Amino acid sequence: MDSKGPSLYAQPGSSADMNRSVEENSLVDGPLISPDALHSAISREFQTVPTPCHAGVLSLLHVVYVVLSVCVAVLCVLKFGQEDMCMSILGSTSGGDAIVLGKVCLWVLVLVFTGCMQHHHNKVRSRGYLRFYRQTQRLKHVPFTIHSAGNVLLLILLASKLSLTVRTYMLLSVLGVELLVAVPCLLYYSVKVMKFNRDRAAPDVSQEEFSYPYSVTSLPTETGFRGASSLEEVVEKQADLIEYLKQHNSLLSKRLLNLTAQH
Template identity: 30%
Template structure:
């Protein structure tokens, strides 16, 4: 019966140990050069779908709305916008968390290039909420007619029309950012690149281009400190993984 055990492979150090039978087992510990894709494509497409649903619902609801329900078309569109905004907020929270995990795994350049994209839609819709709140106050104070009646003799626009204009402006501004975000993530996943901290030019990434002789660049203390903080966070994450693997190897040695 073969009593030889399989060589144990861990991440972090390299050495040689002897098992019970005297055979040598090589422990190779290096970080795996594997890619960690971002699983946020469905969430981004869901956000894009919500941006399409918002203006479509804004134009269809006044047509099919029944006043006997007790609410006006104006109130119905307000509720619609708040519901879409709430779902976008949850999607933004999830996408932001995945980007943060990607940063911890070492993808600093990608995180910095997309750090504003995953929050832009939420900020735009939050601004839309403010505009709709102000619009509701103006309608209550200055529009004596219904939600589909014109508020002014000179302007033939009803309160619902102002809501529809707000919806269209939000969508026109937000959709390009969502599409750009989708393109970035698709390219990132397709490239299957290892983390930035495994690159050969890690010193260049951390210290900046101005540290090389003959290369001039803008000196930014905040940028250097931010990159150093990113590196410390990655090292802390790796140390945690190494501690778990050392504990697992210790248990295996005690049981053998």
């Protein structure tokens, strides 16, 4: 009789604890957002990178500049019988000065384009696409480096005491090398960015999550060093994880509000 006594009486707060436990279990066992639904929601919020159009315009201007420079060098600097036409077009400006001024304007355009690229790639990085950011990190600086090196060679040629003919041919050679290196780099960059825009992939952390079975242990939670990973790489991974979790929580909040409105 006495052994059954304690079981007949519930201790204070046991009913509330039981109700809370039931509610927590119901929340845990409730329907979760499928990874496919989350991926589709993130894909709808994907923002394309508009720099391929800018790279195409810059490449076209580069080709036009080199063609006009060759024409000016042949007709106005080397003076193959077209002095009157050069005077009517350039006025008091010499052909060599016109080529140099055009080179300065082209370099300014490349500088503006590089800044525009950096701005858009920083936005891509903040949205969690660190892999794409690393793949194009060096590539987007190549055109500016090439044109800056060409400016240095141009200054050396202008300061040299070579004959006008030799200097003109060397100048055209520098402009030709710039064209053959910078334009293919811009085209290759444009192809990579267009592929990125066409794929409309989820952020890197989301892709890692979808490549494994959905579970708590499969979430990217690396916080330390592993192998040859550097401190910068770990910090970037953590930044990517934080950005992904912000998006994830935002989508979960919207889903919860929709479910609440339905009930």
